[in-house]
Amino acid sequence: MAVTIRIPALLRALVGDKSEVSVESGAVGEVLARLVSEYPDVKDRLYDEDGNLRRFVNVYVNGEDIRALDGEATQLKDGDEVAIVPAIAGGI
């Protein structure tokens, strides 16, 4: 039982230059935690100091924003694709 996490260009250097990482399935939050335990450098990019997903990090499951699903509790099926997409943002 595995799902594929698509890694955005800006995080690839932190996961050994891979564009996809395969991890064991579960809920979205668990799957992202597995990614982080395998590649600890990713943690700061995804989560804030309180351990919440950063506001500007969008996570999609098979193309659907997890905010429209069950958030990090969204259950994944074998073969699902999780995409991490940082929102483009800036200050003034």
Add this chain to the structure above:
Amino acid sequence: MLDAMFAASLQAAPAEACGLLGGRDGVATSHYPVPNVAPEPTERFVMDPAGQREAFTAMERRGEELVAIYHSHPSTGASPSKADLLSAHYLDAFYLIVGLRQGRPYLRAFRIHPRTRAAVEVRWLAVRPR
């Protein structure tokens, strides 16, 4: 395309406008305006996730790559702010900033160094109509 970015920036003022330019080989040929969903849109910009995604999907369908990311500075001049530099993620793209000087738009273009986060101004830019 320059006109489209300028028009979007004027229309959004006093809020910041933002969007993407797609194309090939560093030459931008398509303009994708994206809504700014920042809670304080006069002070910052955050691209609407769905709009950003649609733009990337459209680029992929057209065989384009991301050439540039733009946003406007309605009142502070077209230099990148510290927050702009720190939150810049797509460093292969040009960072364009539209400034408004007494209501008249102008453009400056930058590359952001991936490690030092220093902005280097790009003096020459190919923007060609589709």
